[in-house]
Amino acid sequence: MNRALVGRLILKDWYLSRLTLALVAAGGSVSIGVVYVGGSLGFIGLLTSLMTTIFLSILLPTTTIVNERKNHNLAFVMSLPISPMEYTAAKVLGNLSAFLVLWAIIAISVIVTIARAGPFGGVIPLATMAALSPFVTFCLLTAVSIVVESEMWAMITMGASNCAYSFWFLLFRIPGFSENMKSPVPIWSRPVLLILAGQITVIVAALVLTFYLQSRKRDFV
Amino acid sequence: MSDVALKLDGVGKHYKFFELDDVRLELPHGHIMGFIGPNGAGKSTTIRILMGLVHQDRGEVTVLGHRMPEDQAAAKWDIGFASEDMRLYNEATLDWHLRFVRSIFPSWDEQYAQLLLKRFDLKPAQHIKGLSHGQRTKAALLLVLARRPRLLILDEPTTGLDPVARHEILRELTDVMSDDRRSILFSSHNTQDVEQISDQITFIDRGRIIDSRDKETFIDRWRRIRVELPSGIQMPALTGVIDIQQSGRLAVATTNAFDGVMPRAYEAAGIHVHAVENMTLEEIFVQNVQHSREGEHA
Numbered sequence: 001m002n003r004a005l006v007g008r009l010i011l012k013d014w015y016l017s018r019l020t021l022a023l024v025a026a027g028g029s030v031s032i033g034v035v036y037v038g039g040s041l042g043f044i045g046l047l048t049s050l051m052t053t054i055f056l057s058i059l060l061p062t063t064t065i066v067n068e069r070k071n072h073n074l075a076f077v078m079s080l081p082i083s084p085m086e087y088t089a090a091k092v093l094g095n096l097s098a099f100l101v102l103w104a105i106i107a108i109s110v111i112v113t114i115a116r117a118g119p120f121g122g123v124i125p126l127a128t129m130a131a132l133s134p135f136v137t138f139c140l141l142t143a144v145s146i147v148v149e150s151e152m153w154a155m156i157t158m159g160a161s162n163c164a165y166s167f168w169f170l171l172f173r174i175p176g177f178s179e180n181m182k183s184p185v186p187i188w189s190r191p192v193l194l195i196l197a198g199q200i201t202v203i204v205a206a207l208v209l210t211f212y213l214q215s216r217k218r219d220f221v
Numbered sequence: 222m223s224d225v226a227l228k229l230d231g232v233g234k235h236y237k238f239f240e241l242d243d244v245r246l247e248l249p250h251g252h253i254m255g256f257i258g259p260n261g262a263g264k265s266t267t268i269r270i271l272m273g274l275v276h277q278d279r280g281e282v283t284v285l286g287h288r289m290p291e292d293q294a295a296a297k298w299d300i301g302f303a304s305e306d307m308r309l310y311n312e313a314t315l316d317w318h319l320r321f322v323r324s325i326f327p328s329w330d331e332q333y334a335q336l337l338l339k340r341f342d343l344k345p346a347q348h349i350k351g352l353s354h355g356q357r358t359k360a361a362l363l364l365v366l367a368r369r370p371r372l373l374i375l376d377e378p379t380t381g382l383d384p385v386a387r388h389e390i391l392r393e394l395t396d397v398m399s400d401d402r403r404s405i406l407f408s409s410h411n412t413q414d415v416e417q418i419s420d421q422i423t424f425i426d427r428g429r430i431i432d433s434r435d436k437e438t439f440i441d442r443w444r445r446i447r448v449e450l451p452s453g454i455q456m457p458a459l460t461g462v463i464d465i466q467q468s469g470r471l472a473v474a475t476t477n478a479f480d481g482v483m484p485r486a487y488e489a490a491g492i493h494v495h496a497v498e499n500m501t502l503e504e505i506f507v508q509n510v511q512h513s514r515e516g517e518h519a
Contacts, residue, residue: 008324008325015313016310071308072306072308073308075274075307076307076310078274080325081294081295081297082294083293083294218275219275220275221269221275
């Protein structure tokens with residue numbers, strides 16, 4: 001693995017996505033501030049934080065992977081002295097690192113703000129699941145964009161991930177879920193833990209499968 | 222070091238509607254090979270296999286002594302690749318691209334890069350999206366040439382360019398060859414460009430190499446012989462004549478194995494030879510493709 005070259009490709013992607021990253025950083029900062037103010041604005045802050053990370057989860061892989069292929073930049077990248085696996089490593093690591101930094105700052109800030117705001121600990125399990133959802137979307141979209149190389153499939157993945165947010169209301173049908181949210185301390189019930197485990201499994205599987213499927217691929221451009 | 226810059230031996234690749242079949246090709250160091258074929262002939266697939274971007278189903282590929290696709294990362298340090306459908310990043314400037322490529326390749330020749338900027342009349346501060354097609358092509362070529370690669374693989378680099386831009390690019394490619402350690406594989410369906418700079422010619426059609434030799438041999442061996450047949454005399458079947466077009470008493474014989482005996486053989490048969498004409502590379506190419514396709518159907 002040529003780490004220096006992979007590093008340069010990562011820096012390249014960060015540079016080319018700088019506008020997206022700056023917008024998300026600005027949006028995330030404002031959202032955290034609104035959550036911190038609390039009151040009726042606090043809920044709006046929570047929603048905009050979630051929207052900001054959803055925006056990041058979609059725009060980052062789209063800019064660095066889907067558009068690179070669509071705009072015929074991939075041949076330029078692959079003409080550099082890298083192997084397809086080094087390209088894959090650069091894409092996954094570059095996107096993951098950029099995503100994780102902003103996502104972690106926004107997600108942790110929001111959860112810590114909720115925890116310190118008062119007796120709202122019961123909301124933390126829902127906030128954690130909500131925070132992980134864009135991470136799941138990001139990993140799925142990154143994997144599909146790299147492996148399937150189809151803008152259409154990337155859009156289907158985006159659409160399916162966004163539709164999945166509509167099913168969050170089903171959580172409130174889980175017995176005791178609504179009551180647990182009113183608790184002053186977080187209650188990590190079995191359904192909540194199962195959902196979190198499922199999200200983490202999808203994240204890990206998407207990343208591992210990306211490398212596995214890329215290693216078996218025979219045509220790259 | 223290997224004797225050849227690149228070698229394909231029995232290379233094949235199967236797609237649903239296209240088959241690259243038993244491609245055998247060698248480019249010795251210090252030569253420019255023009256790789257000519259109609260659209261969809263397999264030029265780009267062959268080139269992608271050479272770059273390791275597409276893996277062959279069968280056969281051996283060696284580029285600068287590296288087995289492809291396994292050693293592609295090592296091989297690409299010394300290969301400069303540009304293709305007609307390759308684009309630089311629209312949202313970045315040419316200067317950013319120059320710094321990016323320079324940061325990767327220790328072989329980068331800054332003086333030469335500056336010279337090429339002047340020759341191609343490119344402004345480093347300009348964003349790629351603001352460049353014309355010709356300027357984008359020249360920018361991509363500049364990034365390749367300033368690395369001083371030992372092998373240039375260029376897939377249709379002059380397609381869609383105006384005559385001035387084409388001339389500038391071909392002149393630079395000719396300059397590259399002043400260093401006899403360098404080699405170029407240059408694909409095109411524009412035979413004029415290829416004829417201008419190549420010393421080796423390879424024709425490909427329908428996924429098969431149909432002819433490959435040095436340019437002089439092509440030019441020397443292909444001739445058009447214009448004759449007039451007296452009444453009652455048929456055109457004799459001479460070895461090496463691949464096509465005869467007859468209209469009344471006038472006939473044109475095309476040969477791919479010309480020697481001085483042929484006109485004398487016609488004269489001996491009582492046929493009056495009007496002219497023995499050289500053929501352009503384009504005419505040779507078209508005849509070669511037609512001859513090859515007729516052979517397929519026979």
